[in-house]
Amino acid sequence: MDHEQLAADLERRRAKVHEMGGPAKLKARRAQGQMNARERIAALCDAGSFAEVGEFTVSVRPEDAARTPADGIVTGFGAVDGRDVAVAAFDLTTLGASSASNNITKLGYLKDSATRAGIPCVFLIESAGARMPDIQGARGMGRIGMTGQRGRERETPWVSAVLGPCYGMGTWYTVQADMAIMRRDASMSVSSPKVTSVALSEAVTAEQLGGWEVHARGTGQIDAVADTDADAIALIRRTLSYLPSNISEPAPVLPRASAVGPSTRVEDVLPVARNKVYDVRKVVDAIADAGSVLPWREQHGRPLFTAFMRLHGRPVGVVASNPLHKGGAIDGPACGKMTEFIVLCDSFNLPLVLMADTPGFLVGLQAEHKGVAGKIMNNIQALALASVPKLAIVMRKSYGQAYLNMGGGMSDAMAVWTTGEIGFVDPAVAVSVVHNVAPGGQGPNGEPYETLFEGMMRDGTPYDLNAIFAAHAVIRPNDTRAWLDRMLSVFARRPDKGVSRHKLVTWPTSLS
Numbered sequence: 001m002d003h004e005q006l007a008a009d010l011e012r013r014r015a016k017v018h019e020m021g022g023p024a025k026l027k028a029r030r031a032q033g034q035m036n037a038r039e040r041i042a043a044l045c046d047a048g049s050f051a052e053v054g055e056f057t058v059s060v061r062p063e064d065a066a067r068t069p070a071d072g073i074v075t076g077f078g079a080v081d082g083r084d085v086a087v088a089a090f091d092l093t094t095l096g097a098s099s100a101s102n103n104i105t106k107l108g109y110l111k112d113s114a115t116r117a118g119i120p121c122v123f124l125i126e127s128a129g130a131r132m133p134d135i136q137g138a139r140g141m142g143r144i145g146m147t148g149q150r151g152r153e154r155e156t157p158w159v160s161a162v163l164g165p166c167y168g169m170g171t172w173y174t175v176q177a178d179m180a181i182m183r184r185d186a187s188m189s190v191s192s193p194k195v196t197s198v199a200l201s202e203a204v205t206a207e208q209l210g211g212w213e214v215h216a217r218g219t220g221q222i223d224a225v226a227d228t229d230a231d232a233i234a235l236i237r238r239t240l241s242y243l244p245s246n247i248s249e250p251a252p253v254l255p256r257a258s259a260v261g262p263s264t265r266v267e268d269v270l271p272v273a274r275n276k277v278y279d280v281r282k283v284v285d286a287i288a289d290a291g292s293v294l295p296w297r298e299q300h301g302r303p304l305f306t307a308f309m310r311l312h313g314r315p316v317g318v319v320a321s322n323p324l325h326k327g328g329a330i331d332g333p334a335c336g337k338m339t340e341f342i343v344l345c346d347s348f349n350l351p352l353v354l355m356a357d358t359p360g361f362l363v364g365l366q367a368e369h370k371g372v373a374g375k376i377m378n379n380i381q382a383l384a385l386a387s388v389p390k391l392a393i394v395m396r397k398s399y400g401q402a403y404l405n406m407g408g409g410m411s412d413a414m415a416v417w418t419t420g421e422i423g424f425v426d427p428a429v430a431v432s433v434v435h436n437v438a439p440g441g442q443g444p445n446g447e448p449y450e451t452l453f454e455g456m457m458r459d460g461t462p463y464d465l466n467a468i469f470a471a472h473a474v475i476r477p478n479d480t481r482a483w484l485d486r487m488l489s490v491f492a493r494r495p496d497k498g499v500s501r502h503k504l505v506t507w508p509t510s511l512s
Helices: 003-018 023-031 037-044 062-067 101-117 137-146 169-175 193-200 206-210 212-219 229-242 280-285 332-347 365-369 372-385 400-405 427-435 449-457 462-467 477-490
Strands: 051-053 073-080 083-090 121-127 158-167 179-183 187-189 224-226 304-311 314-321 352-358 390-399 413-417 421-423 473-475
Touching: 037 073, 037 083, 037 121, 037 229, 051 101, 073 101, 073 229, 083 101, 101 121, 121 169, 121 229, 158 169, 158 229, 169 187, 179 212, 179 229, 187 206, 193 206, 206 212, 212 224, 224 229, 229 304, 280 304, 280 314, 280 352, 304 332, 304 477, 314 332, 314 477, 332 352, 332 372, 352 400, 365 372, 372 400, 390 400, 390 477, 413 462, 413 477, 421 462, 462 473, 473 477
Parallel strands: 083 121, 121 158, 158 179, 158 187, 179 224, 314 352, 352 390, 390 413, 390 421, 413 473
Antiparallel strands: 051 073, 073 083, 304 314
16 A cells, blocks of 8 residues: 555544444434543643544454444543643443453553653543453453552642543542542442442442432542533633642742732621621632632532632632531541642642631541541641641631641741630630539629630630730731732742642542
8 A cells, every 4th residue: 555545544444443432322422412532532622732642452352352442441642721631531432431451551651651741630531340351350350450550649630520420440540539520410439330239239329329419428539510521621621720730840820910809808708706607618709819719529528618719820729617517617527628638739739728717626426436536637747747838817716626737836827817716615615614604604603604704715815826926917807818918929938949848749549
């Protein structure tokens, strides 16, 4: 054949590969309003930037070669907003995007190449699980073992989106991600409902086993939920905009002049009275650049709100008590969520802003039985090891051990709002424990409850904390944005060029 004939043969083979599981299956997906694997890559990547690797890879079993284009997973390198990324899209139309030795090898190459190149990885996932004929038996499992598939260190960011059924290997790529997104009608579990039903000898649905509510609210293994493929891909692009391409780069900063300030003042949404509840998300919106707050794991561990945001174009991670949930008392799930968020931000060089309004940790029989003490110490260990700038604010109350975990004595700079109060426990609890007096009662010497309460409030003001230099500033809530901006400038880690010392990059990637 001459060059033209060879080129024609290449295009014929390529067209066959791009048919994926066949026209009928692709048509059915379109009818359901779902993108296929290649359409998802096209939507994610800048136009014309995707360079595929392993385009003509097929199953290791010769008898399956003709029906396994790209071996069920499309891999390659593209660009998102001009920045290079490694991308894998699982093709459910090709044998359910089931995992097998050749496509696992492709994924291994993609991950290793991304690490060497210093670029993020994006995984667009649907998978029926393991491809039994390929990996069953000693030879099959031996091939898997030889692919070198292991866990990850946080050397480059990973973002995964579960966009349909996700079992087996697809689940591993999701729970190891820095941002895990799930489409609302998708599901994720270690084994498929069919395998699980056989193992349990009872029927179980995909939604019961691993629907979005199970993971976004329950397990915390999903960080954000999207309604459609397009929404999920928009979330991926937005997430990447806050993160550097790799741990050796500072987080990307937008031009200061482009930042639009918030339209609301903090004091317009913050009640002064200690017993009045508010939604801290409104407070965060009143501090951050307009439209810049991107929640992370919002529906899990809700006494703490965690999010990416920008301050005058500079990306930061915020951890804020939310009195709307359990009065802001930090429970085990919230504590674990905060730990993982600290690890994420420190690994990718995002300063941390810790905003406390908490009566302490939520303890008791259930909490103790679920190991809350270990979670609290894991959390404070992560905070101590984090070397990005850490700025702490006491909004209203900060009591006991939670005072330390929310940055008290463990931050580069700490401010207390004029509404703040600090102590070992809530003054009402202290009166009950010390004097055994309830509201309306009297102390042993006839003191009214109100007098005893005021006594327990003594020395807990912002000025008392500043008096011993345990806090560096007392500010009004409306001045928070300006104070944070100034402190971020001061503690910009100039000798390290805005990069942390990365003591946390090998911390476990899921629910510490």
